[in-house]
Amino acid sequence: MGYINPLLRLPAAQQLLRLPPEQRRAIAAVLRELREASNAEAELSWRRRKGPMAAYWRAVSTYARHFAHALTQHCECPHESSSVADSPSATDTGTAANQQARDFAFPSHTRDTRTMDMFEKTK
Template sequence: MGYINPLLKLPAASGLLRMPAEQRRAIALVLRELRDQANTEAEQAWRRRKGPMAAYWRAVSTYARHLAHALEQPKIGTATGEGNA
């Protein structure tokens, strides 16, 4: 991703990044699936003219993607742009 993940600015994000890599990968995989499913729900809601539900599902998709990306960071410093000297 070509931007600084806004979720990584929250204090709880460091807890995610301290998890063992294997656990982070497993959770990120589930979050990627959640993202795909939420996108599908958003498209269906949009086709049914249910704008608020489409927006809700699109937000779920975005948060799932941001969380998955955060979990895929190799270490704390690289996630926030810190420690890259």
């Protein structure tokens, strides 16, 4: 996936990224199985002309894929040894902790600052 994964902005996603690599890989494997099963459900619902259920299952599949990709993409991340939770600024709620979390989740070479600025203005 060649884009910034918007799910990584969620606090729960940040917590998942702080897990040890072996746990992230196990969760990613389960999410990929969920993706396969939900894709099959979407196709079945579509054949039965159940559009809303097909859309639901397709969304489940998409979210499962995005989370699985995020978990495995960060398994070999060089920032892995120094997680945001271990840093002294992670306990304060100021912008330094937010910036450090964003830098971990969105490396500068892939960050779209227009979206990030818009996100900050809505807080």
